[in-house]
Amino acid sequence: MKVITNWRYYVLAMLAVAAMTAIFSEPAGEGMLLWVSSMTISKTTGLALGYAFYRGVRYWGQKGKLPELIKLAKED
Helix, strand or coil: HHHCHHHHHHHHHHHHHHHHHHHHHCCCCCCCHHHHHHHHHHHHHHHHHHHHHHHHHHHHHHCCHHHHHHHHHHHH
């Protein structure tokens, strides 16, 4: 039940979904220059969001704010 009320999990989930969407998306722009620039921007955004997810897990994990996630990671 603590997982549902911990807002940090929702922030991390939104970051993860946005990162995956940006990384796996493909632009539908017309013209090579527009397509390449859209692809570069979306992949860079996805990588930045993925890094924000990583930093959030690491920061809140070290503070002890994500005990369930850390416990799950240590089981494997």
